[in-house]
Amino acid sequence: MRHVLSAIVQNVPGVLAHISGMLASRGYNIDSLAVGETEDPNLSRMTFVVVGDDRVLEQVRKQLEKIVTVVRVDDISAQDHVERDMMLVKIHAPAGGKRSEVRELVEIFRGRIVDVGEEEVMIEISGRESKVEAFIDRMRAFGITELVRTGRIAMVRSKSAAPDSSSGPQLRDSSIRSYIRKESD
Amino acid sequence: MAPPKAATEKNKLINGADILVESLVRHGVDVLFAYPGGASMPLHQALTRFSDKIRTILPRHEQGGTFAAQGYARSTGRPGVCMATSGPGATNLVTGLADAKLDSVPIIAITGQVTTGAIGSDAFQETPIVEVCRGITKHHYLVTDVLDLPRVMKEAFHVATTGRPGPVLVDLPKDVQLEKYEADWDVPMNLPGYADPSGMRIRPEQVNQVLAAIKRAKRPLVYCGGGVISSNASEELREFVRITGIPVTMTLMGLGAFPARDPLSLDMLGMHGSVYANWAVRDCDLLLAFGVRFDDRVTGKLEAFAKHAKIVHIDIDASELNKNKAAHIPIAGDIKHALGELTRCVEPKADIAEWVEQVQQWKREHPFKYKQDFDGILQQHAIDVLSQITAEREAFVTVGVGQHQMWAAQFFKFQHPRRWLSSSGLGTMGFGLPSAMGVQAAHPDALVIDIDGDGSFQMNIQELATCYCENLPVKVLLLNNQHLGMVVQWEDRFMAGNRAHTYLGPIHHAEAHGRGDDIYATERYPDFVQIAKGYGCGAATVRRRGDLVEALREMIEYDGPFVLDVQTPYQEHVLPMIPSNHSVDDMIVE
Numbered sequence: 117m118r119h120v121l122s123a124i125v126q127n128v129p130g131v132l133a134h135i136s137g138m139l140a141s142r143g144y145n146i147d148s149l150a151v152g153e154t155e156d157p158n159l160s161r162m163t164f165v166v167v168g169d170d171r172v173l174e175q176v177r178k179q180l181e182k183i184v185t186v187v188r189v190d191d192i193s194a195q196d197h198v199e200r201d202m203m204l205v206k207i208h209a210p211a212g213g214k215r216s217e218v219r220e221l222v223e224i225f226r227g228r229i230v231d232v233g234e235e236e237v238m239i240e241i242s243g244r245e246s247k248v249e250a251f252i253d254r255m256r257a258f259g260i261t262e263l264v265r266t267g268r269i270a271m272v273r274s275k276s277a278a279p280d281s282s283s284g285p286q287l288r289d290s291s292i293r294s295y296i297r298k299e300s301d
Numbered sequence: 302m303a304p305p306k307a308a309t310e311k312n313k314l315i316n317g318a319d320i321l322v323e324s325l326v327r328h329g330v331d332v333l334f335a336y337p338g339g340a341s342m343p344l345h346q347a348l349t350r351f352s353d354k355i356r357t358i359l360p361r362h363e364q365g366g367t368f369a370a371q372g373y374a375r376s377t378g379r380p381g382v383c384m385a386t387s388g389p390g391a392t393n394l395v396t397g398l399a400d401a402k403l404d405s406v407p408i409i410a411i412t413g414q415v416t417t418g419a420i421g422s423d424a425f426q427e428t429p430i431v432e433v434c435r436g437i438t439k440h441h442y443l444v445t446d447v448l449d450l451p452r453v454m455k456e457a458f459h460v461a462t463t464g465r466p467g468p469v470l471v472d473l474p475k476d477v478q479l480e481k482y483e484a485d486w487d488v489p490m491n492l493p494g495y496a497d498p499s500g501m502r503i504r505p506e507q508v509n510q511v512l513a514a515i516k517r518a519k520r521p522l523v524y525c526g527g528g529v530i531s532s533n534a535s536e537e538l539r540e541f542v543r544i545t546g547i548p549v550t551m552t553l554m555g556l557g558a559f560p561a562r563d564p565l566s567l568d569m570l571g572m573h574g575s576v577y578a579n580w581a582v583r584d585c586d587l588l589l590a591f592g593v594r595f596d597d598r599v600t601g602k603l604e605a606f607a608k609h610a611k612i613v614h615i616d617i618d619a620s621e622l623n624k625n626k627a628a629h630i631p632i633a634g635d636i637k638h639a640l641g642e643l644t645r646c647v648e649p650k651a652d653i654a655e656w657v658e659q660v661q662q663w664k665r666e667h668p669f670k671y672k673q674d675f676d677g678i679l680q681q682h683a684i685d686v687l688s689q690i691t692a693e694r695e696a697f698v699t700v701g702v703g704q705h706q707m708w709a710a711q712f713f714k715f716q717h718p719r720r721w722l723s724s725s726g727l728g729t730m731g732f733g734l735p736s737a738m739g740v741q742a743a744h745p746d747a748l749v750i751d752i753d754g755d756g757s758f759q760m761n762i763q764e765l766a767t768c769y770c771e772n773l774p775v776k777v778l779l780l781n782n783q784h785l786g787m788v789v790q791w792e793d794r795f796m797a798g799n800r801a802h803t804y805l806g807p808i809h810h811a812e813a814h815g816r817g818d819d820i821y822a823t824e825r826y827p828d829f830v831q832i833a834k835g836y837g838c839g840a841a842t843v844r845r846r847g848d849l850v851e852a853l854r855e856m857i858e859y860d861g862p863f864v865l866d867v868q869t870p871y872q873e874h875v876l877p878m879i880p881s882n883h884s885v886d887d888m889i890v891e
Binding site: 125126129130133134137138141171174175178179181182183184185186187188 | 431432435436439440441443460491492493494495496618619620622623624627
């Protein structure tokens with residue numbers, strides 16, 4: 117079982133080392149870990165993808181919560197949520213030749229070409245893990261020269277409006293949401 | 302530097318070292334164990350300025366300081382404090398901190414650090430001690446700004462002593478120790494992620510669940526541990542048992558939580574626990590696990606442990622629940638509060654008389670035993686006699702790790718909590734003497750006895766100097782079999798008696814190769830009496846059975862620290878024994 121845990125932690129030196137050390141020393145299997153500041157400069161958010169059964173997940177969660185600088189831990193995957201993984205990738209695509217084919221695929225996957233060199237292009241793409249991986253597969257044929265991913269980040273969706281409610285902003289909100297859902301699938 | 306503040310309090314500019322020491326005083330610390338060095342000299346200078354309020358004891362090794370702090374903390378319930386310099390001083394604290402973490406002992410460890418500018422440059426005596434200690438402390442700080450110091454100290458004491466207690470490390474660079482600052486003591490803590498201990502209360506529906514389970518049970522058993530002692534819940538436990546009449550077994554950490562001489566006490570359970578406690582666990586239908594963590598030395602094979610029982614597990618640390626053994630009723634809460642609530646509502650158990658009679662019959666038929674007619678002094682015998690002749694003194698007993706530790710747990714009868722100090726989780730040899738020293742510092746008039754083995758004793762034997770020089774009249778009952786007895790026992794049981802570096806005498810002796818022809822090692826080494834006397838302590842050696850009581854009395858009455866070297870055989874085994882990862886059915890009794 118794959119779970120996405122999100123931890124709010126105090127933004128103090130060593131907290132990442134503490135958490136990754138705890139996970140390693142207790143032998144928990146972490147697929148990905150992403151760290152960044154939040155809207156509050158005193159707090160950071162860490163997103164973990166943990167593989168294991170419910171018992172492992174419960175332990176990981178409690179052990180995380182026990183760390184004094186960890187403020188809160190949420191199991192995001194237990195709720196309706198949005199998950200993203202961002203990637204920068206350099207593809208071997210000399211001018212002319214296959215470059216237009218690459219451009220076409222980038223468009224289909226809703227990525228962007230962010231840098232163009234003589235022999236290579238750099239592509240930015242984000243989405244669910246499966247989408248990013250499908251894109252990587254497509255790109256292999258051209259030749260991947262360099263690749264970097266952020267690791268998963270995730271956020272719980274806001275409560276949806278009731279079906280009969282038809283106020284403007286909510287409508288717009290839910291239409292955006294359905295767009296995002298489609299895009300990510 | 303902060304601008305001067307309005308003189309609301311009588312603040313003045315003092316340096317970081319003074320702030321640290323004054324904050325110790327403000328938190329009620331009256332003694333600490335500190336070994337100086339380059340990076341902690343300002344702290345020691347500050348300690349001399351506060352010497353009317355705080356006693357500084359100089360151990361002879363930083364590890365001794367950590368265990369002395371533990372002795373202070375375990376025997377009083379108040380945080381123990383130790384201090385060391387940077388680098389090797391700091392790394393010498395590591396074992397004591399790991400030990401305190403596993404046994405949940407509140408310790409404040411302070412280390413000097415190289416100056417902030419030098420950190421990371423591989424400076425002389427620099428170690429990243431916070432990095433080293435992350436996994437073995439409850440919390441840790443590297444203080445790089447003197448302004449943070451009052452808050453950090455406040456948080457350190459709060460974290461160390463609340464919830465599940467544990468060690469907190471404060472690493473203080475030398476320049477921060479010397480920086481001047483007008484201390485603001487009234488600072489708020491910044492611990493948004495630290496659970497408020499007042500929230501650790503059992504909820505009424507949980508109380509009802511447990512009460513219902515107790516009501517239904519026909520063969521209930523209390524399995525209690527160190528949590529009952531750390532939360533000072535011994536009185537509540539006794540009251541709970543007085544009302545319900547449910548028998549009690551204790552872990553190594555829990556000894557003293559319930560009086561050993563009470564008929565409902567089933568003594569210790571687990572690998573070297575009593576037959577009757579382990580059988581009671583096997584047959585019980587309700588296991589009331591209070592302040593315990595289902596350690597492997599208690600459970601053996603997990604699937605077979607209490608397999609017919611409904612398990613109620615109450616612990617202040619939520620991560621202990623369902624960690625090793627799934628509980629039917631897991632409750633995260635303070636056991637003192639929980640037992641108080643349960644005791645208010647629980648009814649006497651009239652329907653368990655048969656069960657109680659059963660376990661008491663087992664207790665009569667299978668007591669802890671040793672050869673009564675042995676012509677000499679067996680370790681168990683020495684402990685048994687010591688327990689009897691000190692019964693009125695409410696002595697404090699510390700131990701090292703190994704056979705003597707298990708025998709002390711089996712044969713010394715503890716009636717009160719916090720009288721028994723054992724490195725239980727980490728199993729650190731060398732714990733006995735320094736921890737006894739810490740107990741003595743906290744209780745100057747008490748009888749404090751380190752029951753030790755010759756292996757463990759030599760791991761911190763240098764602390765005899767501290768005992769002598771600091772007037773800490775600790776008594777050492779040295780059960781000297783010239784071997785690492787517990788490992789010898791395993792060699793005998795599981796490795797065909799092949800001696801693998803378990804003899805503590807010269808390697809040319811026959812015993813070093815398992816070819817000794819006596820039950821005693823023939824040539825004794827080292828001469829502990831001479832060593833003890835060299836340190837200024839009283840000392841004697843005893844071998845004849847008839848001399849034991851007199852020798853013990855001489856030790857107890859001696860005015861000062863004393864080592865009684867008891868010559869014992871080395872082929873005694875601690876029994877009963879459930880081999881590692883086996884079940885009660887595999888218990889060895891002969």
